[in-house]
Amino acid sequence: MERRDLLKRLTGWCAAVALPAGARAAPPAALKKTEAEWKKLVSPAAYAVLFEHGTERAGSSPLNAEKRPGTYVCAACQLPLFDAAHKYESGTGWPSFWQPLPDAVGTSTDFKLIVPRTEYHCARCGGHQGHVFNDGPKPTGKRYCNNGVALAFVPQGHALPPLRS
Template identity: 85%
Template sequence: MKKERRTLLKQLGAVLAAVGLPAATPHAAEPPFPLKKTAAEWKAIVSPAAYDVLFEHGTERAGSSPLNAEKRPGRYVCAACNLPLFDAAHKYESGTGWPSFWQPLPGALGTSTDFKLIYPRTEYHCSRCGGHQGHVFNDGPKPTGKRYCNNGVALAFVPQGAALPALRT
């Protein structure tokens, strides 16, 4: 299935180039991240589903994450490297079936543009390990108007009062 998707994306890139539109390859030249691991090292740390989302830029099925219903105060950390990404106070119910936030923690995320659905979307990732988290849209609540639509499998929740896990090295 992934090979078929890659082939389709290459074909789509050729079509876009033929009509004069940019054929984006958003993951070919990602910025360097402070935490580097091989695919085998990441696969030994995270679940297969998390690896698919974090490092193959997959998407979990809507409504499948228990974190979508999480309402307690706390922090959401990257499932790969444990960097805190979101405060639970910035989470809201977007009705999309994925955990959604209107604001990340300062310096926690980086962005890139992806054209997987032909039109450009802003993808965001962990600024420490580069793990794909989701996409940000301009249809969120005030005060930012942003909706950070996150794959739950790419996050871990740490309840308020519990110690944050050590950053992976």
């Protein structure tokens, strides 16, 4: 067996073992665009987070202070991801939610910090949103720690934007 094949097998095995119970692998993205197309639609900061898996600076998002009822949508494809009723103040400096909308996000395991973490992303376009941790409030005990630049907020009573095609 070649070294490259061995590394691929080990990486796949580690990823499979590291997925937390109940986590599901990312569904195939239903909306594909080129890098140039996404860069025309989102800000450079949003592109860096959504499609290069970056992280915005803690405390930098105006969505941290958003308290109104409404819906948080993916900044890239505009899929509704979170109900504002599921947002809470985690003290982390990023918008945090204890539960996403049904079928709104997919998960995968990343090893960027060596320790495996559960990353989540928009189920429609695959845009990176943040990471989920097991230190959130009841009833789920989850903390979906989101990059604010990867979201847009739609106040209750306003029409949701159409999904991008």
